[in-house]
């Protein structure tokens with residue numbers, strides 16, 4: 307039997323499962339390997355150097371498990387580590403492997419949604435401080451005005467299953483009020499964190515009905531499908547057995563319980579130590 311060559315999907319924890327879910331929905335034929343670095347999550351408030359080292363270690367693990375193509379399904383890691391990995395580590399150590407992130411696919415299309423030219427970005431402290439979204443959006447849509455808001459309480463709310471609590475209402479409203487105080491013309495908001503789609507219903511309660519809320523799952527899935535079409539040499543490195551293997555750096559029991567909320571299906575993970 308030929309050895310599996312799964313597409314690797316990495317996140318600091320559970321959030322990337324919202325992206326994997328959409329990728330699998332669009333392309334169920336491939337083999338996938340998900341790695342959540344739950345033991346060291348969240349990455350959101352960590353320094354550039356730490357996020358880079360952790361992300362590189364996880365990407366190396368996925369390469370060692372026979373992935374040739376890895377998706378960093380975490381905004382914080384995409385913002386802080388992806389460029390270095392693509393420009394320094396891959397050419398030096400793995401010239402035949404590829405690593406893609408979640409920020410670029412979103413910034414490539416955001417301009418198609420905004421009529422006012424005012425776009426909001428919500429993310430972790432790390433993602434917002436990196437300025438990755440305004441920098442990337444400028445490349446594709448220089449005419450857009452981008453306003454950002456860090457929402458450091460949102461990931462803990464989701465991770466602690468407090469999505470429907472009064473506390474969630476309070477913090478979601480507070481951050482949205484802060485964002486709209488920067489511009490009342492915002493008509494498109496990017497959910498720049500893989501946890502935030504789970505708060506989408508709560509967010510919709512606090513924004514005008516005609517505002518566009520962009521979640522990354524479907525966008526990244528479509529972008530990956532396009533990538534595989536444009537890069538047949540990489541597509542040939544992805545085996546098609548319709549399997550999904552889940553790995554976590556923390557306890558399997560904890561992961562399985564929480565992961566099903568993000569993935570929408572039962573998940574059985576294996577522990578991976580570093």
Ligand code: DGL
Nearest residue numbers: 318348349350381382500
């Ligand atoms: N997955 C991360 C992101 O998309 C959020 C969780 C974390 O802070 O590690 O930014």
